[in-house]
Amino acid sequence: MQRIHIIGGGLAGFTAAITAAESGAPVTVHEAHHTLGGRARTTEEGPYLTNEGPHALYRRGPHRTWLDRRNLLGPTTAVPPLEATRLRFRHRSVLRRTPPLALLRLSRRSAARVPADLDFRTWATAQAGEEGARLAAHYAAVALFHHDPGSLSAAFVQERLHRAGALPPEARYPIGGWAQIIDRMASRAWNLGVRIETATRIDTADLDALARTGPVVVATSLDAARTLLRDPTLTWASGRTALIDLALRTRRGDAFAVSDLDAPGWIERFTAQDDSLAPAGEQLLQGQFPIAPDESRSAGTARAEELLDLGYPGWRERTVWRREALATGRTGAVDHPGTTWRDRPAIDRGNGVYLAGDQVAAPGLLSEVSFNSGIEAALLALRATENHTTTDHTTTATSSPASTSRTPLDLKRA
Structure with missing residues (x-):
């Protein structure tokens, strides 16, 4: 068989590599960095383990079953029931314990019959009124990373609202961060x-x-x-999000998470479900605050601090570590009205080249798109090798002199 080359050592790349190798194909993964993982990389910032923005596996997602069947999932954890009762909502500048009824009603609705050619704001207003639509759009931003969720496709937003608002919660968290999954893969x-x-x-x-x-x-x-393939058509909308990571000295009574219903935004205490992410006596918070194209990162940071004031009293005096970042086009695809995942850049680019990642034509929520597209790209590549006459082609790949081939034990996190 021909050798299949995978460019990129993240979730999509290793999903494709494993799928192809399980069918007996020779495979090479080419990663530009010294470490693996891509956006699933877990960074060790001193004693703190952080992902690039808040990460979670959703219980009904396809990659959870795929990973588990191969013993790649490893130990995961959910939000403890007591902590789940500490989810708070900022509504009209006040911290509340329960979400508005309109939000609950909308989150219970399946997306099966929600139109894709209508924006979410228009559709949801007809279902729950103007304020209910606005609150639901802002809450859904936890799975959208977009500054104006109401302007996006109704079907697209509703699917994410329904899954993000599910009870019991769908989110599951790999203990020790996502790099543990990448290491096993x-x-x-x-x-x-x-x-x-x-x-x-x-x-x-x-x-x-x-x-x-x-x-x-x-x-x-x-x-x-787009640059690598010299193809200007490889574009799709994504979000622009201010990210904030904080380590605070522990204080009883802190919120588990605070959802901003006045504007898109979310901050979560990740050590509530995984205390290995920070030293004893400290808690790690990660937040995401979508900002418009003309807004500065500081605008998102200011909103984060307002939410911290409400949910984590005295947080400034308790802060022992802080990091901020801006994620532009790195938070997955968003679909505008009149489009679905099928309209995104196709996986098959022709001439034996295939695309995988979180902004291509595959279904799913956030990282599930990378997983689904990785499998599809691998299957298409395998089909191409089956149709190829090996006498006309070599199956030996040569690496750059600057590259290094390592065992998994050598592939340490940064």
């Missing part, structure tokens, strides 16, 4: 014979050379893929 790939090359930055000339030796799956961000 890398080990699984290695045991299947996948060659993993880190510090291998592929350019357009390298891509052309690789494509002559076998199918190529580009499992990078859409921006990187």
